[in-house]
Amino acid sequence: MSYRPTVSARPSLALAPLAVALLCALPHPAAAADAYDTDNLFGGWNGERAALVDKGVTLRGDYTGEAMGVVDGGLDTGARYAQQVRVGVDLDMGKLAGWNGGTLRFTLNDRRGNSTSADLVGNRFPIQEAYGGQYTRLSEFSYDQKFNDGRSYFKLGFYAMGNQFGGLSAGTSFVNAAFCAHPLSMSGNSGWYNYPTARWGGEFAEQLTRSVNVRAGWFQVNPNLSGDNVHNAFRPGVSGTTGSLFPVEVTWKPFAGTRLPGVYKFGGYYDSSRVSRKGLDTGAVTGRDGAYVLAEQKAYTPGANPEIGLTAFAEYMASDKDTAQISRWYAIGGVWQGIGHREKDRIALGYVGADINHRLIDARRATLANAGVPADSPLYGLTGAEELVELSYSFQVNPWLMLRPDVQYITNPGTFAYTxxxxxxxVGLQAKITF
Known part of the structure; x- marks a missing residue:
């Protein structure tokens, strides 16, 4: 019999992001009078914010709240709430020190709350993209530099490599982390890591032609800086390095500047870490690798505004079967922007699937056989893929407030737990506020 934890719905937490969003939409005594005419909640501080930018100091801040509940299936019904608060500053070193094209970046990230996936479903695709590493951490301390008239670029420091490699902007219209905004097989199969996890690294990019860019980098692989290692949240120099990860990505942007632009990314990586094989043979092997193709194409626009209309996207990734948990990753979907007179609103529909490495299933079945489980037991009928269909509506209330009702249907959620x-x-709601 499967374990079904006792869960309370916690309605007050489930409504938290909506309550915050509605409160933020009311007049704030501390906010400047131009709060509704700018891109952030607190406005321009009577011109002080723009004055700081003129001096080379740009302040950043945003909040994401996600209340998602299970209404049918999974392990149990109920709701969970998770949130993220991010603050940072970008220093224009051209204005501050005469280093034209250079920017020094600093970011802190704080996550709190509970996981709908872990508590109520038990699936691999995180239903809330803001869940993971629920503590305050240093997420970036880096320097980047543009030169050669902007055609060349390098970045060095302590930061999340996923901000630079392997992402599609269409994925940010969803709530589930399987879409937002990288294939999970990247981080699930190697030392690749995404925001808010930072590690030491560097990269170089070159704009070869108007439509072709190539980017390559080196990044530290250190498991002690990932997951729930809260004690290392502000220890970028902690020991535990297992190897290096070398990503390469070519980006092609056909039809740039037209009404139907596209973005196509062809990439791969090699991780030099020594890790255990997957499956029956768990001996150590050196090196992990993977390759991917990501595509985003404006398919239709009804008028002169290129933002309005349908953008289609697709993803495919394959990883080496010796070490990968997810052998194949595939996704497809579309985002329609412009609902009536609401030009910033978006409807997004997507499908994503992930195949578990068949060697893991073979090993699980062998374990069942060795334990004397009868051959006709349903436990032997383990599925080979978890799948997800997600539908969301992004309601852009104003430039700094977005509300996103969301529906997700997860198929075979026990795949990666062998159950x-x-x-x-x-179903649930995501709220995003820029301040």
Whole structure:
């Protein structure tokens, strides 16, 4: 019999992002009078914010709140709430020190709350993209430099490499981390890491032609800086390096400047870490690798505004079967922007699937056989892929407030836990505020 934890719905937490968003939409005594005419909640501080930018200091801040509940299937019904608060500053070193094209960046990230996936479904695709590493951490301390009239670029420091490699902007219209905004097989199969996890590294990019850019880098692989290692949140020099990760990515942007632009990314990586094989043979092997193709194409626009209309996207990634948990990754979907007179609103629909390495299933079945589980047990009928369909509506209330009702249907949620779990239907709301 499967374990089904006792769960309370916690309605007050489930409504938290909506309550915050509605409160933020009311007049704030501390906010400047231009709060509704700018891109952030607190406005321009009577001109002080623009004055700082003129001097080379740009302040950043945003909040993401996600209340997602399971209404059918999974392990149990109920709701969970998770949030992220991010603050940072960008220093224009051209204005501050005469280093034209240079920027020094500093970011802190704080996450709190509970996981709908872990508590209520038990699936691999995180239903809330803001869940993971629920503590305050240093997420960036880096320097980047443009030169050669902007055609050449390098970046060095302590930062999240996923901000630079392997992402599609269409994915940010969803709530589930499987879409937002990188294939999970990148981080699930190697030392690749995404925001807010930072490690030491560097990269170089070159604009070869108007439409072709190539980017390559080196990044530290250190598991002690990932996951729930809260004690290392402000220890960028902690020991534990297992190897180096070398990503390469070519970006092609056809039809740039037209009504139907596209973005196509062809990339791969090699991780030099020594790790255990997957499956029956768990001996050590040196090196992990993967390759991917990401595509985003404006398919239709009804008028002169290129933002309005349908953008289609697709993803495919394959990883080496010796070490990968996810052998294949595939996704497809579309985002329509412009609903009636609301030009910034978006509807997004997507499908994503991930195949578990068949060697892991073979090893699980061998374990069952050795334990004397009868051959006709349903436990032997383990599935080979977790799948997700997600539908969201992004309601851009004003430039700094976005509300996103969301529906997700997860198929075979027990795939990566080697269990049979009922398909799950999750619904909820995401709120994003820029301040």
């Amino acid at each position: 049979q779990t009922d398909n799950a239907l999750a």
